[in-house]
Amino acid sequence: MNHETTRRELLGHAVRGAGLLGLGGVAVYLTAKADDEGVWVLDTSKCVNSRLGATGIEACELCATSCVRPLSAVRAINDFEKCGRCYICPAYFDVTSAVDENGLPSAKLCPRDAIKREPIGWVDPDDPANNFYEYTIDEALCNGCGICVLACKDPSGLGSIRLEVRYDLCLDCNRCSNAAACPDDAIDRKPLSRAGAPQRHPAS
Amino acid sequence: MKRSARLITILVLTFVVSQTALAQIEYERPVDVAPTEEDIGEGYVTPAVQRPLPRSTLLNITDTVLLLGAMGISAWLGLVRRSRTGIVVLAIVCAVYFGFYRKGCVCPIGAIQNVAVALTDPSYAVSYVVIAFFFAPLVLALLFGRVFCGGVCPFGAIQELVVLRPVQVPRRLDRALGLLKYVYLGLAIWFAVLPAVERDFIICRFDPFVGFFRRTGPAYMLIIGGALLVLGMFIGRPYCRYLCPYGGLLAQLARFSWKGVTITPDKELDCGLCAESCPYGAIEKLRAVRTSCLSCARCYTACPRERAPAREDASAESHEATG
Numbered sequence: 001m002n003h004e005t006t007r008r009e010l011l012g013h014a015v016r017g018a019g020l021l022g023l024g025g026v027a028v029y030l031t032a033k034a035d036d037e038g039v040w041v042l043d044t045s046k047c048v049n050s051r052l053g054a055t056g057i058e059a060c061e062l063c064a065t066s067c068v069r070p071l072s073a074v075r076a077i078n079d080f081e082k083c084g085r086c087y088i089c090p091a092y093f094d095v096t097s098a099v100d101e102n103g104l105p106s107a108k109l110c111p112r113d114a115i116k117r118e119p120i121g122w123v124d125p126d127d128p129a130n131n132f133y134e135y136t137i138d139e140a141l142c143n144g145c146g147i148c149v150l151a152c153k154d155p156s157g158l159g160s161i162r163l164e165v166r167y168d169l170c171l172d173c174n175r176c177s178n179a180a181a182c183p184d185d186a187i188d189r190k191p192l193s194r195a196g197a198p199q200r201h202p203a204s
Numbered sequence: 205m206k207r208s209a210r211l212i213t214i215l216v217l218t219f220v221v222s223q224t225a226l227a228q229i230e231y232e233r234p235v236d237v238a239p240t241e242e243d244i245g246e247g248y249v250t251p252a253v254q255r256p257l258p259r260s261t262l263l264n265i266t267d268t269v270l271l272l273g274a275m276g277i278s279a280w281l282g283l284v285r286r287s288r289t290g291i292v293v294l295a296i297v298c299a300v301y302f303g304f305y306r307k308g309c310v311c312p313i314g315a316i317q318n319v320a321v322a323l324t325d326p327s328y329a330v331s332y333v334v335i336a337f338f339f340a341p342l343v344l345a346l347l348f349g350r351v352f353c354g355g356v357c358p359f360g361a362i363q364e365l366v367v368l369r370p371v372q373v374p375r376r377l378d379r380a381l382g383l384l385k386y387v388y389l390g391l392a393i394w395f396a397v398l399p400a401v402e403r404d405f406i407i408c409r410f411d412p413f414v415g416f417f418r419r420t421g422p423a424y425m426l427i428i429g430g431a432l433l434v435l436g437m438f439i440g441r442p443y444c445r446y447l448c449p450y451g452g453l454l455a456q457l458a459r460f461s462w463k464g465v466t467i468t469p470d471k472e473l474d475c476g477l478c479a480e481s482c483p484y485g486a487i488e489k490l491r492a493v494r495t496s497c498l499s500c501a502r503c504y505t506a507c508p509r510e511r512a513p514a515r516e517d518a519s520a521e522s523h524e525a526t527g
Contacts, residue, residue, distance in 0.1 A: 023346075030335050033322060034322075034329045039258050080253060084233070095229060139254065173408060
């Protein structure tokens with residue numbers, strides 16, 4: 001082993017050491033900054049389908065068609081704390097359709113028939129209009145088009161249905177195609193703590 | 205008889221009139237507040253709204269451990285075990301997990317832009333898993349060369365598998381095209397450090413192969429990917445060599461790597477079979493060029509010394525060669 005190779009090796013070690021230190025330093029800086037994880041969040045107050053004041057419009061269905069997943073990671077959620085359990089739900093029925101023999105609109109609003117309607121609580125056997133109904137969204141069928149969200153919006157409904165990014169389905173793309181397509185910038189990356197979602201279980 | 209006929213007519217008329225008049229309901233919201241559990245009765249309990257959690261920390265740790273493990277195996281297979289079959293199997297396994305199962309997210313190539321944003325925008329932070337995925341392959345490149353490209357990267361894997369009849373790109377053209385990835389890297393950083401509203405994750409937007417892993421994607425993405433795969437049949441790994449911005453970073457670090465691919469196990473022959481076998485033009489003067497060697501282990505299979513490790517040679521000779 002001659003002197004020349006030793007110098008070369010030393011130089012190599014020095015460059016590698018400097019490189020590792022540099023990479024490590026940047027990584028440590030970023031790690032210190034990364035106190036919370038960013039997730040894509042849909043801000044209901046900005047979403048045109050649920051934003052008050054935006055009435056007499058067609059439902060914005062971009063979340064259903066823009067997502068990179070075959071079935072969008074955005075899905076409709078019915079908040080049962082707010083749902084009026086109406087006999088004729090404007091998000092379940094197409095209230096402009098012809099009335100059938102039961103006095104109910106004959107057509108359903110959801111193009112994918114993803115909403116289920118069940119009488120709940122004390123059921124009046126004689127008068128179906130005297131009952132409360134639970135409207136449950138079948139997550140496996142919903143494609144997040146938002147038609148029901150628009151229909152349930154105040155004043156026609158109580159605004160209990162909203163669109164939400166399903167974190168378990170979201171691929172967490174750098175460039176969310178829903179966010180890019182959204183006309184109102186309603187989808188944004190936020191730290192998990194500000195996403196309105198429950199925090200992770202400490203053990204998981 | 206007459207009476208009943210009249211009755212039927214009236215009934216029919218009433219029915220028709222009712223059908224036209226009540227063609228649709230006069231909809232009015234029946235309630236202003238949600239009914240309480242007591243209103244609903246019968247022990248009704250308001251169901252909880254399904255609130256899914258993001259990918260759990262445990263799974264993120266699993267991803268990181270798998271990445272580190274795969275790179276370790278890739279380095280071992282490429283530099284120590286010298287197994288082409290092993291590298292191919294590892295690349296396929298990684299393509300299945302990181303590509304098809306994890307749908308290409310998170311990937312170090314796109315992470316370039318996230319890291320660039322996090323370094324310049326005080327309000328933007330990247331998650332731990334992104335940091336791990338971005339830095340681990342760079343560290344490995346400083347130690348063992350581009351082992352990430354060879355055995356772990358799913359993009360590398362699908363291009364590796366389509367290499368059909370590779371032609372040697374003229375050296376000068378190869379060098380010139382190789383500069384494109386640095387242009388792309390520069391553009392990617394430029395678009396990342398722009399103010400938030402103008403920021404554009406171009407690497408992800410023009411990602412050629414992620415559409416195949418997700419089996420869906422914008423038409424232009426699939427067309428670019430398909431074109432690169434067709435091109436890749438004749439020009440080995442065009443994306444890795446000429447376009448991949450992360451490949452540019454890895455190449456510059458691999459330049460100073462501690463260990464690298466050594467083509468012959470012991471003694472060189474001047475046969476040049478290795479240089480011909482390399483579809484990536486990474487062998488110059490019978491040596492693997494560390495910046496462009498993708499650690500694919502093809503040259504080993506072409507090397508006559510590798511096939512018959514010459515133990516009958518004088519032991520003094522091999523001492524000379526390794527010493």
